Amino acid sequence: MIFDKQGNTTIITQESVSFSVFLDRINDAYKKFEKDNIIINLFSFDEITVNDVLEFSQLSGVHRSKNKSFVIVTDNISYDSIPEELVLVPTLQEAFDLIEMDEIERDLGI
Secondary structure, eight states, X not given: OEEEEETTEXXXXXXXXXXXXXXXXXXXXXXXXXTSEEEEEOTTOSSOOHHHHHTTHHHHHHHHHTTOOEEEEOSXXXXXXXXXXXXXXXXXXXXXXXXXXXXXXXXXXX
């Protein structure tokens, strides 16, 4: 797993492990980046399913309850196919843009 910290955002990318191992490692390491906004980069997974993405539901809910952003990045799944509780975008740039908008809203108290 690769952790790339940029300001107050941590980008987590998979590196040659199965999806279930990747998810377990994120959960195990969560304390290290719980105070950051999180981007989960799933581009390295050739085959990813809606059910795989749904595995992030609990972690996303916990993280967002701490008033931080949690964004999943993949272009293999339509955001229309997942529940509103999860935030899914097709590019890293859109993830950064979304986090920036979230930060502005939090600063304004919206």
